[in-house]
Amino acid sequence: MAKRKSSFICQSCAAVSTQWAGRCESCGEWNTIVEELTDSGIGAGPKSAKAGAQSAQLVPLSGESEDAQRFQCGIKELDRVTGGGFVKGSAILVGGDPGIGKSTLLLQAAAALANQGKRVIYVSGEEAIAQVRLRAKRLKVEESAVDLAAETNVEIILATLEQAGGADLVIIDSIQTLWTDRVDSAPGTVTQVRTSAQAMTRFAKKTGAAVVLVGHVTKDGQIAGPRVVEHMVDAVLYFEGDASHTFRILRGVKNRYGPTDEIGVFEMTQLGLKEVHHPSALFLDQRDEGAAGSAVFAGMEGTRPLLIEIQALVAPSPLGTPRRAVVGWDSSRLSMVLAVLETRCGIKIGANDIYLNVAGGLKINEPAADLAVAAALISSLTGAPLPPHAVYFGEISLSGGVRPVVHTSIRLRESAKLGFKNANTGQLGKAAKQGGQTINEFTSLEQLAGRIAASKKG
Ligand code: TYD
Ligand code: MG
Secondary structure, three states: OOOOOOOEEEEEOEEEOOOOOEEEOOOOOOOOEEEEOOOOOOOOOHHHHHOOOOOOOOOOOOOOOOOOOOEEEHHHHHHHHHHHOEEOOEEEEEEEEEOOOOOHHHHHHHHHHHHHOOOOEEOOOOOOHHHHHHHHHHHOOOOOOEEEEEEOEHHHHHHHHHHOOOOOOEEEEHHHHOOOOOOOOOOOOOHHHHHHHHHOOOOOOHOOOOOEEEEOOOOOOOOOOOOHHHHHEEEEEEEEOOOOOOOEEEEEEEEEOOOOOEEEEEEOOOEEEEEEEHHHHHHHOOOOOOOOOOOEEEEEOOOEEEEEEEEEEEEEEEOOOOOEEEEEEOOHHHHHHHHHHHHOOOOOOOOEEEEEEHHHHHOOOOOHHHHHHHHHHHHHHHHOOOOOEEOOOEOOOOOOOOEEOOHHHHHHHHHHHHOOOOEEEEOOOOOOOOOEEEEEEEHHHHHHHHHHHHHHHH
8 A cells, every 4th residue: 555645734824844843934823733644635746636637728818708797695795895796606715703703694695695586505514404593593584595504525515516506606604614535634624624615616616606615713723724725715805803892894805806905894783793884983983082092093994984083091101111002003003103203203102001992893904093093192191182073194104204195085075974074184285175174284293293282281
């Protein structure tokens, strides 16, 4: 008998090594390397390829093409993130922490599509049929014509789908429970997850069904994370949220058929996920208007404006190394803003403990939040509350200058709509001003600091 071949594969980043190690050299994660048999399937090398394979047909780039055919489920926040609906023949990965609401969202989408007369098959590898039915009852969609199957073997799933005569939408919940006979590794390992995902992607391309793969984000590396299949699917959506909040955000991070950076906002309720069409109003809902250290940031998520409260607390520190705690923003970005405040504006802030929080459990990645963060910090340090109807946005440069950012007019329009009459930003030039809105343009952070300090005296 031929010697069985095995490799050591990191379950977090899928790096392959020849021997086991406690720490993956590629991604730095601990305890993620698992031995997998790689006799066949992915990783088996060229000798497993069929001899005498046919050649592919070459065609000119300039040929006829069709637009992607889509179907919308009617849950607008989901349709927005997919770029206008599910694309026929495409594979979509929906990732997220366990318990965040992936199965709930997809069951709601499945029911909505089935109600439109689409053929939807929901394959649950994690929950028994009874559990899925119970959830459907809770969501009040138990009458929908969704077909269920509880199965984890890829070959059986494919045979079932073939027997069913195809489908418009197939949901696989989750990809980590799937296993195929073609590889020997245990379910949940990189090789299994990849080979299974590949089989499902091929099924989508071949039959024109849209396939949704659910993937749990894993922390300890015992099972492969959704990252290892990101490259083979057409779109990747991540479902995020904070366990202590009811908001859930569906974020597109890759989309071959539409925009990325779009978000869909949902609220988890007793009756499942509810769409939030006006997230700004929701995120500002419980704002403490008169408090020092609170600034409203006019942000952008994809094409969509979003007003978000940023809270800062600057407190004298008893420690030699003051504490910095940041929730929802980049901590190195905070260090930069603090350094600019110290050295360019002469504000003594570095020796304090500093806490920064983005309200509502949201995560902000935009540099445009710099100005709002700086305003919240100065306000907390000086004890001067910011004007209640003011928004802030702008990027701060290392020289202490304030730079204008993209999508100014959309940000201004959203602020005006929600009654924020005063906008503070970098120099705009001829940007479209909204009626009745005053705009303070700052060229340097020092000017903004001066204005906040002056409001305290005045
Ligand atoms: P679920 O969709 O099972 O999460 P995932 O598939 O991402 O693991 O959602 C689980 C959580 O959602 C669970 O803690 C209960 C909560 N939930 C509600 O609050 N309301 C509902 O109507 C449903 C169905 C779930
Ligand atoms: Mg689930």
